[in-house]
Amino acid sequence: xxxxxxxxxxxxLTSLEKQNSxxxxxxxxxxxAMGGCLxxxxxxxxxxxxxxxxxxxxxKDGIVRAVIEMKDKVGPRIAFFSKDGLDLVGLGLGNDGNxxxxxxxxxxxxxxxxxxVNDEQALVxxxxxxxxxxxxxxxxxxxxxxxxxxxxxxxxxxSGYGGDPGLHVRDANEKTRITLAIEKGxxxxxxxxxxxxxxxxxxxx
Numbered sequence: 001x002x003x004x005x006x007x008x009x010x011x012x013l014t015s016l017e018k019q020n021s022x023x024x025x026x027x028x029x030x031x032x033a034m035g036g037c038l039x040x041x042x043x044x045x046x047x048x049x050x051x052x053x054x055x056x057x058x059x060k061d062g063i064v065r066a067v068i069e070m071k072d073k074v075g076p077r078i079a080f081f082s083k084d085g086l087d088l089v090g091l092g093l094g095n096d097g098n099x100x101x102x103x104x105x106x107x108x109x110x111x112x113x114x115x116x117v118n119d120e121q122a123l124v125x126x127x128x129x130x131x132x133x134x135x136x137x138x139x140x141x142x143x144x145x146x147x148x149x150x151x152x153x154x155x156x157x158x159s160g161y162g163g164d165p166g167l168h169v170r171d172a173n174e175k176t177r178i179t180l181a182i183e184k185g186x187x188x189x190x191x192x193x194x195x196x197x198x199x200x201x202x203x204x205x
Contacts, residue, residue, distance in 0.1 A: 059083075082106065 054069040067079045077092025090102045100115040113124040119139030125132050134146040142163070147156040149172075157168040166181030171194065179190040191200040 054067065056064050057066040059065050063081075063083065063085060065081050065083075067081075068076070070076055071092070074095055075093035075097065077090065079087050079092075080089035081087050086104075086106070086108060088104045088106065088108075091100075093099055094115075096118075098116050098118065100113055102111060102113050104111045109128055111126045113122075113126070115122050115124065120136055122134055122136035124134050128150075130150060130152050131148050132150075133148070134144075136144050136146070138144060138161075143160045145156075145158040146154055149155050153170075153172065153174050155170050155172075155174075157166075157170075159166050159168075164182045164184075166179065166183075168176050168181075169178040171177050173194070175192070175194060175196060177192050177194075179188070179192070181188055186203070189200075189202045190198050192198050
Protein backbone atom coordinates (compact mmCIF):
# COMPACT_ATOMS: atom_id res chain seq x y z
CA UNK A 1 0.00 0.00 0.00
CA UNK A 2 1.42 3.38 -0.96
CA UNK A 3 1.80 6.15 1.62
CA UNK A 4 -1.01 8.33 0.14
CA UNK A 5 -3.34 5.31 0.27
CA UNK A 6 -2.50 4.63 3.93
CA UNK A 7 -3.02 8.25 4.94
CA UNK A 8 -6.28 8.41 2.97
CA UNK A 9 -7.56 5.30 4.77
CA UNK A 10 -6.62 6.76 8.15
CA UNK A 11 -8.46 10.02 7.37
CA UNK A 12 -11.59 8.10 6.33
CA LEU A 13 -11.50 6.07 9.54
CA THR A 14 -11.23 9.20 11.64
CA SER A 15 -14.11 10.75 9.71
CA LEU A 16 -16.23 7.63 10.12
CA GLU A 17 -15.74 7.58 13.87
CA LYS A 18 -16.73 11.24 14.11
CA GLN A 19 -19.83 10.54 12.01
CA ASN A 20 -20.92 7.96 14.56
CA SER A 21 -21.56 10.76 17.05
CA UNK A 22 -24.54 8.87 18.39
CA UNK A 23 -22.05 7.17 20.73
CA UNK A 24 -21.59 10.48 22.52
CA UNK A 25 -25.32 11.18 22.90
CA UNK A 26 -26.72 11.54 26.39
CA UNK A 27 -29.65 9.54 27.72
CA UNK A 28 -31.77 12.64 28.30
CA UNK A 29 -35.15 12.69 26.51
CA UNK A 30 -34.95 9.10 25.28
CA UNK A 31 -38.57 8.29 26.14
CA UNK A 32 -40.27 6.29 23.41
CA ALA A 33 -43.38 7.84 21.88
CA MET A 34 -45.38 4.66 21.57
CA GLY A 35 -48.75 6.29 20.96
CA GLY A 36 -49.34 6.71 17.24
CA CYS A 37 -46.00 5.05 16.38
CA LEU A 38 -46.74 1.51 17.52
CA UNK A 39 -48.49 -0.62 14.92
CA UNK A 40 -49.43 -4.32 15.05
CA UNK A 41 -50.11 -6.26 11.90
CA UNK A 42 -53.28 -7.81 13.29
CA UNK A 43 -54.61 -8.61 9.85
CA UNK A 44 -52.00 -11.31 9.31
CA UNK A 45 -51.79 -13.40 12.52
CA UNK A 46 -49.72 -14.89 13.99
CA UNK A 47 -47.02 -12.65 12.41
CA UNK A 48 -46.77 -9.31 14.18
CA UNK A 49 -44.79 -6.18 13.32
CA UNK A 50 -43.92 -3.48 15.81
CA UNK A 51 -42.94 -0.18 14.23
CA UNK A 52 -41.35 2.87 15.84
CA UNK A 53 -38.51 5.32 15.23
CA UNK A 54 -36.89 4.71 18.63
CA UNK A 55 -36.94 2.11 21.39
CA UNK A 56 -35.38 2.58 24.84
CA UNK A 57 -34.63 -0.25 27.28
CA UNK A 58 -34.56 0.81 30.92
CA UNK A 59 -33.50 -1.07 34.06
CA LYS A 60 -35.56 -1.34 37.24
CA ASP A 61 -34.26 2.07 38.36
CA GLY A 62 -35.46 3.75 35.19
CA ILE A 63 -31.98 4.23 33.72
CA VAL A 64 -31.72 3.82 29.96
CA ARG A 65 -29.38 0.89 29.25
CA ALA A 66 -29.94 0.41 25.52
CA VAL A 67 -31.41 2.31 22.58
CA ILE A 68 -32.47 1.24 19.10
CA GLU A 69 -33.24 4.14 16.81
CA MET A 70 -33.37 5.47 13.27
CA LYS A 71 -31.17 8.52 12.76
CA ASP A 72 -32.26 11.06 10.15
CA LYS A 73 -30.30 10.77 6.88
CA VAL A 74 -28.09 8.03 8.33
CA GLY A 75 -29.79 4.77 9.28
CA PRO A 76 -30.36 2.36 12.16
CA ARG A 77 -28.11 2.21 15.19
CA ILE A 78 -27.95 0.42 18.54
CA ALA A 79 -26.25 1.84 21.65
CA PHE A 80 -25.61 0.21 25.03
CA PHE A 81 -25.09 2.20 28.23
CA SER A 82 -23.46 1.50 31.60
CA LYS A 83 -25.27 1.85 34.92
CA ASP A 84 -23.81 5.36 35.08
CA GLY A 85 -25.39 6.28 31.76
CA LEU A 86 -22.16 6.14 29.75
CA ASP A 87 -22.45 4.95 26.15
CA LEU A 88 -19.87 2.18 25.80
CA VAL A 89 -21.04 0.06 22.87
CA GLY A 90 -22.44 1.19 19.54
CA LEU A 91 -23.38 -0.54 16.32
CA GLY A 92 -24.68 1.34 13.31
CA LEU A 93 -24.06 3.14 10.04
CA GLY A 94 -22.02 6.27 9.37
CA ASN A 95 -23.19 9.18 7.22
CA ASP A 96 -21.65 7.48 4.19
CA GLY A 97 -23.61 4.27 4.81
CA ASN A 98 -20.61 2.25 6.00
CA UNK A 99 -21.14 0.01 9.07
CA UNK A 100 -19.13 0.30 12.27
CA UNK A 101 -18.90 -1.32 15.70
CA UNK A 102 -17.42 0.84 18.48
CA UNK A 103 -16.37 -0.36 21.94
CA UNK A 104 -15.36 2.15 24.63
CA UNK A 105 -13.76 1.44 28.02
CA UNK A 106 -15.52 2.45 31.24
CA UNK A 107 -13.23 5.48 31.68
CA UNK A 108 -13.91 6.59 28.09
CA UNK A 109 -10.19 6.93 27.40
CA UNK A 110 -9.75 4.05 24.98
CA UNK A 111 -11.90 2.72 22.18
CA UNK A 112 -11.89 0.04 19.53
CA UNK A 113 -13.61 0.52 16.17
CA UNK A 114 -14.29 -2.21 13.64
CA UNK A 115 -15.38 -0.65 10.36
CA UNK A 116 -15.85 -1.24 6.67
CA VAL A 117 -14.82 1.88 4.74
CA ASN A 118 -15.79 1.58 1.10
CA ASP A 119 -13.69 -1.35 -0.22
CA GLU A 120 -11.47 -1.50 2.87
CA GLN A 121 -11.85 -3.05 6.30
CA ALA A 122 -10.17 -1.74 9.43
CA LEU A 123 -9.72 -2.24 13.14
CA VAL A 124 -8.82 1.03 14.87
CA UNK A 125 -7.43 1.41 18.40
CA UNK A 126 -7.84 4.87 19.92
CA UNK A 127 -6.45 6.40 23.11
CA UNK A 128 -7.53 9.80 24.42
CA UNK A 129 -9.41 10.54 21.19
CA UNK A 130 -6.45 9.85 18.92
CA UNK A 131 -5.91 6.94 16.53
CA UNK A 132 -2.85 4.99 17.73
CA UNK A 133 -3.03 1.70 15.83
CA UNK A 134 -4.83 0.72 12.62
CA UNK A 135 -5.06 -2.84 11.28
CA UNK A 136 -6.57 -2.82 7.82
CA UNK A 137 -6.86 -4.30 4.36
CA UNK A 138 -7.07 -2.10 1.28
CA UNK A 139 -9.39 -2.52 -1.71
CA UNK A 140 -7.01 -5.11 -3.18
CA UNK A 141 -7.08 -7.16 0.01
CA UNK A 142 -3.49 -6.28 0.91
CA UNK A 143 -2.90 -5.95 4.69
CA UNK A 144 -1.42 -2.90 6.39
CA UNK A 145 -0.62 -1.93 9.98
CA UNK A 146 -0.19 1.77 10.86
CA UNK A 147 1.26 3.07 14.15
CA UNK A 148 0.64 6.70 15.14
CA UNK A 149 2.10 8.76 17.98
CA UNK A 150 0.18 10.98 20.39
CA UNK A 151 0.20 13.81 17.85
CA UNK A 152 -1.51 11.62 15.22
CA UNK A 153 1.64 11.40 13.12
CA UNK A 154 2.32 8.15 11.27
CA UNK A 155 5.55 6.69 12.69
CA UNK A 156 5.63 3.08 11.50
CA UNK A 157 3.96 1.27 8.60
CA UNK A 158 3.98 -2.48 8.09
CA SER A 159 2.40 -3.46 4.79
CA GLY A 160 1.96 -6.28 2.34
CA TYR A 161 1.31 -4.10 -0.69
CA GLY A 162 1.30 -6.11 -3.88
CA GLY A 163 2.15 -9.26 -1.95
CA ASP A 164 5.60 -7.93 -0.95
CA PRO A 165 6.04 -7.21 2.79
CA GLY A 166 7.65 -3.97 3.87
CA LEU A 167 8.48 -2.04 7.04
CA HIS A 168 8.74 1.75 6.92
CA VAL A 169 9.88 3.76 9.96
CA ARG A 170 9.34 7.53 10.08
CA ASP A 171 10.68 10.37 12.22
CA ALA A 172 8.65 12.98 14.11
CA ASN A 173 8.17 14.92 10.86
CA GLU A 174 6.69 11.82 9.17
CA LYS A 175 9.73 11.48 6.91
CA THR A 176 10.63 7.87 6.09
CA ARG A 177 14.07 7.14 7.57
CA ILE A 178 14.25 3.33 7.43
CA THR A 179 12.82 0.95 4.85
CA LEU A 180 13.12 -2.82 5.08
CA ALA A 181 11.25 -4.65 2.36
CA ILE A 182 11.14 -7.44 -0.15
CA GLU A 183 10.82 -6.17 -3.72
CA LYS A 184 10.53 -8.56 -6.64
CA GLY A 185 11.79 -11.38 -4.47
CA UNK A 186 14.87 -9.49 -3.25
CA UNK A 187 15.40 -8.16 0.28
CA UNK A 188 16.38 -4.49 0.57
CA UNK A 189 17.43 -2.26 3.45
CA UNK A 190 17.58 1.50 2.98
CA UNK A 191 18.47 4.31 5.38
CA UNK A 192 17.52 7.90 4.55
CA UNK A 193 18.41 11.31 5.97
CA UNK A 194 15.97 14.01 7.07
CA UNK A 195 15.70 15.25 3.47
CA UNK A 196 14.66 11.85 2.19
CA UNK A 197 17.98 11.08 0.51
CA UNK A 198 19.27 7.53 0.83
CA UNK A 199 22.79 7.31 2.31
CA UNK A 200 22.84 3.54 2.76
CA UNK A 201 21.23 0.85 0.60
CA UNK A 202 21.89 -2.84 0.81
CA UNK A 203 22.21 -4.54 -1.54
CA UNK A 204 23.61 -1.66 -3.54
CA UNK A 205 21.61 -0.67 -6.65
